[in-house]
Amino acid sequence: MTMEELLGIIGVMMMTGYRTTHNKKHLWSAKDDVSSVWAQELMPRNRFLELLQNLHLADNSNISKDRYYKVRPYFQHLNAGFKTAALTRNLSVDETMVPYYGRHSTKQFIRGKPVRYGYKLWCLAASTGYLYHAEPYCGADTQLADTGLGKGADVVLGLLNKCAVPPGHAIFFDNLFTSLELLDVLSDMGLGGCGTVRENRLGGAPFSGKKVLEKKQRGTMEWLSDGDNLVVRWNDNRVVTVATNCEPLEPLVTASRYVKKQGGRIAVQMPRPLHAYNTHMGGVDLFDQCVALYRSTIRSKKWWWPLFQWGVDAARTNTWLLSQRHAKGPQLPFLRELTYVLIKKNTVPRPPASFSGRHQAPEDLRYDGLHHWPAELKTRFHRCKVCNSRTNMSCEKCAVPLHPKCMKVYHTP
Incomplete structure (x- = not known):
């Protein structure tokens, strides 16, 4: 395989994100409604299938006990490239799912997610959606250090260590990760932390019960502080509790909410930590949305193929997000231009077929x-x-x- 052929294959993968086909062989079909002239000019169909069959991301002679050994060098390469962009001040930590419906010991099921079956990745992203690091979750083989503070703190501190986040940044996470012990560690590191927190991680804080607070007027809040950490409980559609070490309670932010009984919208006073959480927490979800919008659709029976394909889509999404800093525009025209460059610049001209030999009459x-x-x-x-x-x-x-x-x-x- 040459580098031109590999880049051409990646271009075809990206093309299937906005030009979906149920069978990759259809791209070389004689039927105009399913065929692709770009793919046919790039390389013969049999050559494309041969390259996919023999494509590997790691040396199979160096098999280790790591269940992700086949894709470990691939993720190291991706993460190194993602980190070339400067870190923004506000970062978010969350999980993402790579769709996979085959059999593998690390496949996860998460109820309520847009992608329920697949591989789970721990991700650190900017609030704008740019992804800095993705760490595959594979049980005991997950390459994140044990801090003794629980799985949530291990993920947050492990990702911060992988990205070498300097002091002065603010990290946002949901209730899967948040704990008061984690906020104390972040304070010692000079980092801010903010996230929703579960009831059993409040350390016995004397808040009113959720059912009691739900009966009060919308916008009612309770808060406690020990000088370093602030915990705020606020009544909206539901009661939500947020813990932070970097956001003050005031000034309050005015939020607009629809009230069915009044038949209109009302102004509600929102604590500043909740406003900051709503503003900066969705970075990983925004990245997922951009990836899923034009996800590559070439299928394979190899267990690691969805991870390889996700990496291509992740690199494409990050590239588009970086371009938004200089020229605003939708993702589809950018993706089409990128696909055109990858395919057309790596198409090797082939000599026309000659029929002068076999079956030639005098x-x-x-x-x-x-x-x-x-x-x-x-x-x-x-x-x-x-x-x-x-x-x-x-x-x-x-x-x-x-x-x-x-x-x-x-x-x-």
Whole structure:
């Protein structure tokens, strides 16, 4: 395989994100409604399938106990490239799912997610959606250090260590990760933290019960602080609790909410930590949305193929997000231009097919104008000498494969 062929394959993968096909072989079909001229000009179909069959991301002679050994070098390469962009101040930590419906020991099921079955990745992203690091979750083989503070703190601190986040940044996470112990560690590192917190991680804080607070007026809040950490409980559609070490309670932010009984919208005072959480938490979800919008659709039976394909889509999404800093525009035109460059710049011109050898009749026999009749071939299909399509007919006298409609063209000087 050459580098040009590999880039061409990646270009075809990206093309299937906005030009979906249920079978990759259809791109080389003779039918105009499913075929792709770009793919056909890039390389022959059999060469494309051969390269996919023999494509590997790691040396199989160096098998280790790591269940992700086949894709570990691939993720290291991706993460190194993602980190070339400067870190923004506000970062978010969350999980993402790579769709996979086959069998593998690390496949996860998460109820309520847009993608319920697949591989789970721990991700650190900017609030704008740019992805800095993705760490595959594979149980004991997950390459994140054990901090002794629980799985949530291990993920947050492990991703911050992988990205070498300096002091002065703010990290946002949901209730899967948040704990008061994690906020204390972030404070010692000079980092801010903010996230929703579960009831059993409040350390016995004397808040009113959720059912009691739900009966009060919308916008009612309770808060506690020990000087370093602030915990706020606020009544909206539901009661939500947020813990932070970097956001003050005030100034309050005015939020607009619809009230069915009043038939209109009302203004509600929102604590500043909740406003900051709503503003900066959705970075990983925004990245997922951009990836899913034009997800590559080439299928394979290899267990690691969805991860490889996700990496291509992740690199494409990050590239588009970086371009938004200089020129705003939708993702589809950018993706089409990128696909065009990858395919057209790596297409190797092939010499036209020559039919001068096999099944060639001498000119004195071909143009004598006598007794050239169509006859059915006794063997398998052959290629017509005129249109190069499959045919089971031939010239009885010349023994050359021809369609009946191509007989006159072939025998005319």
